[in-house]
Amino acid sequence: MRFSIPFFIRIAARLLRIASLDHLWRQRVLLREMVRREIHAQYIGAVGGVWWALFRPLITLAGYYFVFSVVLAVRVSEAPAGSRDYGLFLVSGLIPWLAFSEAVVQGTRSLIASAQLLKKAALPAELFPASSALAPAVSYLPFLVLPTVLAWWSENAPFWGLVWLPGWIVLQVGLMYYLSLVLAILSAALKDVAQMVRAVIAMLIFFSPILFPIERVPSLARGVLWLNPVTPLVDGYHSIVLFGRLPDLHAFVGVLAWIALLALLSKILLRRSRAQLVDWL
Amino acid sequence: MTALKVDRLGKAYRMYATPKARFLELITGKPRHTPYWALRDLSFELAPGETLGIVGRNGAGKSTLMKLVAGTLQPSEGSVTYKGRMTAILELGTGFHPEFTGRDNIYFGGALMGFSRAELRSVEAWIEDFSELGPALERPVKTYSSGMVVRLAFSLVTAIRPDLLIVDEALSVGDGHFQKKCIDRMVHIRSKGTTILFCSHSMHHIMQFCGRAIWLDGGQLMDSGPPAKIVPAYVAHAVEGRSAAVLEAPESDTRPQQRCVVESVVLLSPGQTVTRGERLVVEVRFRILTDGLFVFGVAFDRSDSKTRTIAETSLENGFAPVSLAAGEHRVEFGVETECLRAGRYEVHAGLLDETLLHIEDYLTVEIDLVDRDPIQSPAVMRTGVDWDLQRQFGMVSRGGES
Numbered sequence: 001m002r003f004s005i006p007f008f009i010r011i012a013a014r015l016l017r018i019a020s021l022d023h024l025w026r027q028r029v030l031l032r033e034m035v036r037r038e039i040h041a042q043y044i045g046a047v048g049g050v051w052w053a054l055f056r057p058l059i060t061l062a063g064y065y066f067v068f069s070v071v072l073a074v075r076v077s078e079a080p081a082g083s084r085d086y087g088l089f090l091v092s093g094l095i096p097w098l099a100f101s102e103a104v105v106q107g108t109r110s111l112i113a114s115a116q117l118l119k120k121a122a123l124p125a126e127l128f129p130a131s132s133a134l135a136p137a138v139s140y141l142p143f144l145v146l147p148t149v150l151a152w153w154s155e156n157a158p159f160w161g162l163v164w165l166p167g168w169i170v171l172q173v174g175l176m177y178y179l180s181l182v183l184a185i186l187s188a189a190l191k192d193v194a195q196m197v198r199a200v201i202a203m204l205i206f207f208s209p210i211l212f213p214i215e216r217v218p219s220l221a222r223g224v225l226w227l228n229p230v231t232p233l234v235d236g237y238h239s240i241v242l243f244g245r246l247p248d249l250h251a252f253v254g255v256l257a258w259i260a261l262l263a264l265l266s267k268i269l270l271r272r273s274r275a276q277l278v279d280w281l
Numbered sequence: 282m283t284a285l286k287v288d289r290l291g292k293a294y295r296m297y298a299t300p301k302a303r304f305l306e307l308i309t310g311k312p313r314h315t316p317y318w319a320l321r322d323l324s325f326e327l328a329p330g331e332t333l334g335i336v337g338r339n340g341a342g343k344s345t346l347m348k349l350v351a352g353t354l355q356p357s358e359g360s361v362t363y364k365g366r367m368t369a370i371l372e373l374g375t376g377f378h379p380e381f382t383g384r385d386n387i388y389f390g391g392a393l394m395g396f397s398r399a400e401l402r403s404v405e406a407w408i409e410d411f412s413e414l415g416p417a418l419e420r421p422v423k424t425y426s427s428g429m430v431v432r433l434a435f436s437l438v439t440a441i442r443p444d445l446l447i448v449d450e451a452l453s454v455g456d457g458h459f460q461k462k463c464i465d466r467m468v469h470i471r472s473k474g475t476t477i478l479f480c481s482h483s484m485h486h487i488m489q490f491c492g493r494a495i496w497l498d499g500g501q502l503m504d505s506g507p508p509a510k511i512v513p514a515y516v517a518h519a520v521e522g523r524s525a526a527v528l529e530a531p532e533s534d535t536r537p538q539q540r541c542v543v544e545s546v547v548l549l550s551p552g553q554t555v556t557r558g559e560r561l562v563v564e565v566r567f568r569i570l571t572d573g574l575f576v577f578g579v580a581f582d583r584s585d586s587k588t589r590t591i592a593e594t595s596l597e598n599g600f601a602p603v604s605l606a607a608g609e610h611r612v613e614f615g616v617e618t619e620c621l622r623a624g625r626y627e628v629h630a631g632l633l634d635e636t637l638l639h640i641e642d643y644l645t646v647e648i649d650l651v652d653r654d655p656i657q658s659p660a661v662m663r664t665g666v667d668w669d670l671q672r673q674f675g676m677v678s679r680g681g682e683s
Contacts, residue, residue, distance in 0.1 A: 029392065029397070030392050037389060041381075116376075122352030186307070189303045190303065190304035275355040276294070279295070
């Protein structure tokens with residue numbers, strides 16, 4: 001078999017279509033413009049501007065640190081390896097979580113919020129959840145400094161393990177994109193979905209190993225936690241940041257299974273709704 | 282060569298009893314809707330540089346057609362094909378971000394239309410100049426009036442000449458000066474080969490600007506042809522429908538506010554009795570209550586039949602709608618009576634709005650037309666036919682053509 005360049009392009013094009021990313025690829029210039037717009041639009045008119053994007057997560061972080069580490073004295077592990085202090089644990093789970101919840105809440109609303117635009121310009125629906133998923137991924141990137149500094153600062157931390165982070169971030173963006181896409185189409189059909197998502201997202205943090213290690217959860221309830229797509233995701237971040245190793249197999253399987261499921265679901269929903277999606281908004 | 286081809290195009294909106302039914306259909310894939318056809322079985326083709334005007338009442342399917350061609354709606358059946366680049370102004374504006382300044386939106390809105398940054402940079406100065414927004418260009422678009430939004434949108438969609446331009450009702454919010462500028466610009470890009478799909482409630486614009494028109498009603502094509510044929514047919518139909526509705530409705534104050542009052546219609550010359558061939562001059566005195574655009578209209582009805590003999594507006598006679606300020610005015614018009622058959626006529630004279638769809642006010646006077654040479658004829662008109670008899674082998678001469 002000859003592997004010419006057109007052959008790879010054909011394969012790539014087919015893969016993009018299977019993953020319903022082909023429209024996004026064609027509109028990539030616009031996608032970049034929309035991500036920039038989404039980030040700007042949030043802080044436009046505010047004197048503090050983009051600094052709020054940095055400040056708000058830090059406040060949340062400090063609040064959780066105070067309650068769980070100082071007041072409740074949560075220990076991450078009884079194991080002797082001293083590097084796994086609560087601060088690093090909290091940072092490595094909470095920052096991805098904040099990006100995730102922001103992406104999903106905004107992504108669910110994205111089609112309804114862009115109704116005016118969709119009625120006036122011919123654009124693929126995927127563009128809006130995609131920019132909602134990418135915007136927090138970009139605006140939270142500066143926080144990579146936190147685990148890096150903390151890991152570098154505490155001598156036992158596995159500094160070089162952080163090279164796995166970008167790959168895991170890409171998986172998180174994929175998860176956020178497909179979840180947002182599914183929820184955005186559903187909420188275009190029924191506005192109640194957007195309200196429900198807000199409520200579920202507010203609760204989801206307590207059903208994932210972000211504020212406390214999963215070992216602290218009674219083994220019976222652990223199964224429930226693993227149904228949450230955030231659990232394998234955060235577990236992977238913990239492996240990378242705290243132990244400097246590749247995420248465990250069950251984290252990989254969990255995240256990839258969710259991505260595959262949501263991608264399939266979004267494909268079905270897109271096929272059923274593409275022709276009348278704009279009419280619903 | 283075809284620039285735009287619309288082939289058996291149709292759009293059915295899915296009507297659901299409740300949003301829940303819509304959600305369940307999406308989840309289960311089992312149909313729970315009833316289709317409503319907003320447009321059905323419409324076909325036409327346009328050549329490069331052609332302009333098609335679309336007329337019809339609200340809900341006739343005009344906007345649906347515009348959106349289907351622009352691609353913001355997906356057709357339920359049939360197809361739309363065109364070559365090259367298409368830009369559109371639908372429902373007053375285009376994809377602008379309200380929080381961004383006008384200048385940012387040149388780039389954002391331009392990106393939505395598929396223009397590259399480099400292209401937009403090259404026309405930024407032109408847009409700034411044409412839109413006449415001045416310092417407002419640095420303000421967020423949310424602070425703009427609808428007229429300002431349209432000025433920016435129109436500048437953007439025509440800055441880089443598209444192959445197909447769609448303009449839906451956009452000009453109605455601009456002031457007269459900008460409307461004229463837009464028409465001039467569209468005439469210019471049309472001469473370079475841009476095909477234009479144009480929808481307006483202003484019959485003046487359709488007549489003045491379009492080479493062809495189609496008339497839609499209830500999602501169906503009623504008629505198509507030159508605007509000079511389509512517009513009067515549509516106006517007659519629309520006014521008829523309206524007067525029927527007025528007759529059915531009990532007296533109420535739901536009528537739109539009256540904008541003018543016709544106070545008198547006087548026969549200046551020759552008087553109530555007119556000999557055929559004399560020029561009838563009529564003076565109309567009226568009071569404008571609210572400033573606006575008006576068109577004058579006159580109609581002759583024969584008292585002995587239901588046929589309307591003459592119905593003309595100043596628009597058809599080459600007058601643009603006139604802008605009149607509140608206060609007293611008078612207008613004079615003359616009609617040649619050479620072609621009219623003898624008899625008694627009711628002459629209605631008054632004012633219409635600039636869309637020709639609403640008769641603002643009128644008064645009626647009667648005239649008696651007498652003929653110098655009364656030959657009994659069943660015809661309504663006399664046109665003065667030239668007879669030219671020639672030998673059989675000669676060329677047939679031009680005769681009787683008007």
